[in-house]
Amino acid sequence: MMTFLVWRLKHISDNNFILIVASVIGLTAGLAAVTLKSTVHYVQQLLQQNIDVTRINYLYIVYPVIGILLTVLVRKFVVRDTPGHGITRILRAISKSSSRIRKRYMMSNMLKSAITVGFGGSVGLEAPIVVTGSAIGSNFGQFVHLDYKKRTLLIGCGAAGAISAIFNSPIAGVIFAIEVILTEVKISKFIPILIASVSGQLVSIVLLGEDILFSFKLVDTFSARDTPWYILLGIASGMASLYFIRITYLVEGAVENIRNQYGRAIFGGLALALIIFVFPPIYGEGYESIKSLLQGNEVKFLSGSFFYGLADQELIVIGILLLVILAKPFATALTLGSGGSGGVFAPSLFMGGVTGFLFSRVVQFILPSSNISASNFTLVGMCGVMSGVLHAPLTAIFLIAEITSGYMLFVPLMLVSAISFTTISYFEKHSIYTKNLIEKGDLIQYDSDLIVLSLIDLKKIVEKDLLTIHPDAKLQELVGLVKKSKRNIFPVVNDRNELEGIVTLDHIREIMFDPEKQANVVVKTIMQKPPAYLNPQEKMQSVMNKFELTQAWNLPVIDNGKYLGFISKSRIFNAYRKKLIRQTKE
Incomplete structure (x- = not known):
């Protein structure tokens, strides 16, 4: 390996090497996407061959339970990882783990999601395959000893290749990588992502042909007179996105409160x-x-349900569509919260499609002469809800444009995507992927100073060289410590290693040379309480806020009531400087 790395450094420039690696990662991610898609659809066909679309099927009660239980067992005994949203895990790895993703994620998400979705779990394959592609990029970067920024770029390449392959949409793959995964990327870095995306698409074309995850040929053109309806659809899509995010978090959190994992799965x-x-x-x-x-074809949409045969009842169909929209986030949250594996990419597209179709049916019912295109509103609704849920308006626009093999709907796609994104941004500032990370301080966007500051590990800069004194000690003993110490702060710590206060040289300067005071003054009578306390798990932004509020230069660190040491502003500034230099070099 070292021989290859030395040869590479001599004969291939960094830029050319990244282009070669990007194409390899794109091809690999594309192959993984094709494998996952084919496996899941084979499982679904195998399970659904016994389902009769003309009557109620009780197999629908059996399959999801089996799928989630199998996923939990595979997670525990085979892949041995933890549940969680895949793309959220990638963003956390970029932010907190220097873009290092564990090797097992190159396969684990594929296996788990194949079982979950194959058995009917109400989630999508896109997020698992993006995690797979990103993990391939990260681990390849680690294997050839690339730095943090290049590893991050390769994560974006893997994500682009995966999306491009699974939807046969190279532009959407590039934009998704930049808009969702790599929020800060220079124009010069587009080329590797483009190459990875095209490579992923080529694999999909060669192995799948037209048998991609989702495609549709436009049959109706865009009519400018429908613009007011598209504006209303944009608002409706934004509200549907808000409903999806809120219900998903609420239900998923409630299910995860069930302690026993098998009970939770059942x-x-x-x-x-x-x-x-x-x-x-x-x-x-x-x-x-x-x-x-x-x-x-509402008849096919309602196949296998209680409502089969009612497709000619317009009001009933409208009511059923509304109930499907209301139920979808519950189904997605139950799948993920109970231990299933998948993403919210497909659910957002599904919910958007039903929202758009429902909107067109309501307009047609109220104004029969409006004659609006149900298929166009369905597609544009998919774009609107995806834009709102993922906070990725450009990805949504180009994905729908590419999977329809044309740009005839580009104007309404742009309009609805923008309005939906603006609507949900009023209520939810962050996407479903970043909301928890940002609230916990694990992800900082668009602030380079805070990003560098967040890379500092508080536990690694705790100063433990301060000499401690017992609260019952006399001033004379403290003066003895002053002679030995190079610091002007003395923590007052009891027998249980609990911090009771601090004494500084300023507190004792006037009495420290008085023999009578030295013999009679007890330390606890002159100590003072620190203005604030720090926790070793505390985020650096919170730490800096405490320094700002207290105007202190040193603050103590307490862990479960026990004294650990002190943090000083100078130590933080020094650590920040080192991190900044390292980031600049990389």
Whole structure:
């Protein structure tokens, strides 16, 4: 390996090497996407061959429970990782782990999501395959000893290759990598991402041809007279996005409160199965259901449900569509919260498609002469809700434009995406991927100073060279410590290693040379309480806020009531300077 690295440094420039590596990562991510997609669809076909679309099917109650239980068992005994949102995990790795993603994520998410989605879990394959591609990029970068910035770039390459392959949409792959994964990237870094995205698409074309995850040929053109309706759809999409995010967090959090993982899996699986039993379109990713709506085939959309045969009842269909929209976030949250594996990419597209179709049906019902295109509103609704849920308006626009093989809907896509994003941004400042990370301080966007500051580990800069004194000690003993110490602060610590206060040279300067005071004054009578305390797990932004509020130069660090040491501003500034120099070099 070292021989290769030395040869590479002599014969291949860094820029050319990154281009070569980007193409390899794109090809590998594309192959992984094709493998996952083919596996899941094979499992779904195998399980659904016993389902009769003309009657109620009780197998819908069995499959999701089995899938989630199998996923939990595989997670515990095979891949041995922890549950969580995949893309959130990538963002955390970039922010807090120097873009190092564990090797097992190159395979674990594929295996778990294949089981979950194959057995009907109401989530998507996109996030797992993005995690796989990103993990491939990160580990390849580690293998050839690339620095943090280049590893991060390769993570974006893996993500772009994955999205490009699974949707046959290279532009959307590039924009997704830049808009969601790499929030700060220079124009010069576009080329490796472009190459990775094209490489992923080539694999998909060669191995799958037209059999991609989702595609649709436009049948209706855009009519400018429908613009007011698209504006209203943009607002509706933004509100649907808000509903999706709020319900997903609420339900997922409630399910995760069940301590026993098998009990949680059974409860979540049964609740999910009940929803799917009543609303079969929610089964799996839901792309086939969306295709039914795009074709105007409500009969197929309602197949296998209680409502089969009621497709000619317009008000009933409108009510069912509304209930499906309301139920979808519950199904997604139950799948993820109970132990299933998948992402919210597909659920947001599904919910957007149903929202757009429902909107068109309501308009047609109220104004029969409006004659608006149900397929166009379905596609644009997919763009609107995806834009709101992911906070990725450009990705949503180009994805729908590419999967429809044309740009005839570009104007309404831009309009609805922008309005939806603006609407949800009023209520939710962050995407479903970044919300928890930002609230916990694990991700900082668009502030280079705070980003560098967040890289400092508080536990590594605790100063433990301060000499401590017992609260019952006399001043004479403290004076003896003053002679030995190079510091002017003396923590007052009791027998249980608890900090009771501090004494500084300023506190004793006037009495420290008085023999009578030295013999009679007890330390606890002259100590003072620190203005604030720090915790070793505390975020650096909180630490700096405490220094700013107290105007102190040194603050003590307490862990579970026990004294650890002190943090000084000078030590923080020194650590910040070192991190900044390292970031600049990389």
